[in-house]
Amino acid sequence: MSRHQVEVKRMDYEYYLQGMPEFETERLKLRRLAMSDAEDVYSFCSNPNVSDPMTWETNNSIDMTNDFLRMVTEGYEKGESGERAIEWKETGQVIGVAAFIGWSNVHQSAELGYFLSEDYWGRGIVTEALQELIYYGFDELDLNRIDGRCDTDNFGSQKVMKKLGMTYEGTLRKNEWIKGEFRDTQVYSILGSEYGV
Template sequence: MSEQGILELPILETKRLRLRKLKDTDVEDIFRYGSDEEVSRYVTWDRHQSIIDTKQYLEFAKGRYAEKQVAPWGIEWKETGRIVGTIDFIWWKPKHGSAEIGYVLSRDFWGKGIMTEAAKEVIRFGFEEMELIRIQARCLDENIGSSRVMEKAGMRFEGILRKAMFTKGKHWDIKIYSILQDEQK
């Protein structure tokens, strides 16, 4: 890894998942969850209104891959080969050894431990390959499912940032969680 960014986003594998670059052929899978009101309820981006929104997101991701910057991994369900969500480092500060992860998952796969499995693998990669010292994640205070993912991935609750984000027409309290390299199991 270099201070310029991840040279090439690697494929990461777990028992049930393959984390890989997104491809144009993933557009329908991404649109399926990106256009779901329940899925987009607690994320900072707006629900995909049309396949055009999803194609624009794919172009953004492909641009990040080309620039060798932090970018989303598609979460591929090995059993079907379909993309069921994404996970990524939304920012990375090599000088400080810190980064933040963000993620989204299709509602069809909620409650199955999939995002926890993906998060643990990305955290492992961050500590072992990127030489991070701290990895954090945040969620809107009402997003109980995301809080559970962070806790099950080994993160500790640090506190609430009061009215720290304006999205979806209102100011939200934000929960922040983190894990340090020496806390990883």
């Protein structure tokens, strides 16, 4: 692939992320985050049980949440933000975030990320949300591969990725410095050819 072709592919991803639609499932709406979501997002980002497996720190003030939301919302127009609020349709409350947190234009690959309010754990919500992003990634973004990663002791995330049809590829040993320690990371993936798009 020539450099020019790589640049065209990059422009395509920016275009698709800028125009990434809302998704709706039986229980959820996946939409852009807004500054007005700060109270909802702070309610779970301030919970250490939610933040501990993540690279980001527990939100000890709503100012930290506002900084995150400002970064994401400013990134939407640049094609740099793949985050979607997970909205519980019954109440309109934001209960989590699902996202494309990284992608390679050259290799046509992306990584999924998410975090969810502890009040909604164990109800299949993340699986329901990420299925929409996976389909979009393969069908609209023409991705070849989608990754998912988690701590070795994050059994909930491991279960989610298996339910999504992802294959466990191995463990990266002590590859990330998170909250004062090096942590192991399990890597899962699914290919477009396996997904059947």
